[in-house]
Amino acid sequence: MAENNDYRTVIREDEDGTRHIALVRRDPETEQLTDDQIITHLQEWRAKREQPDRERWPIPEPFGDWLKATKPGPIEPCPHCGSWSLRLAPVPDAPGEARVVCTMSECQASPFYRD
Known part of the structure; x- marks a missing residue:
């Protein structure tokens, strides 16, 4: 001590x-x-x-079905974590709006990031 x-x-x-x-x-x-x-x-x-406040989304259940329902994002790695997991996904609280998101829960830029 x-x-x-x-x-x-x-x-x-x-x-x-x-x-x-x-x-x-x-x-x-x-x-x-x-x-x-x-x-x-x-x-x-x-x-x-300090990181800026990032948008957080609830993890869709079942996640596999949600992935199938989304479209592939740009054919490039995530600029934040380097994974190839970008998807074009509908924004939960904005009907008709879609956004490119990283689906890796370990990526701090992902709306599914686990603190």
Whole structure:
């Protein structure tokens, strides 16, 4: 188990009252940074990692029948995951509208992605 001296608690409160708290491991790099620098670096890192809200669809039952009822998508791999599973599928809440979707549940761009 780590000792309390192994970590540094960083706290910053913005003018709007938002409080940021981070726990960072003490090392030569983090010891040279101010609390504001650490919080700013964490916010930048988080902004880069955040994914836009993606549309999610319920998985059709049975999925095999749904696949047969859809049309093949473009003859190219999914730009997000590289699989060859693109289909032209009807949008569940928009009758008459169809969209190219990746059917891989592991693909974060797929409307069937499992979090």
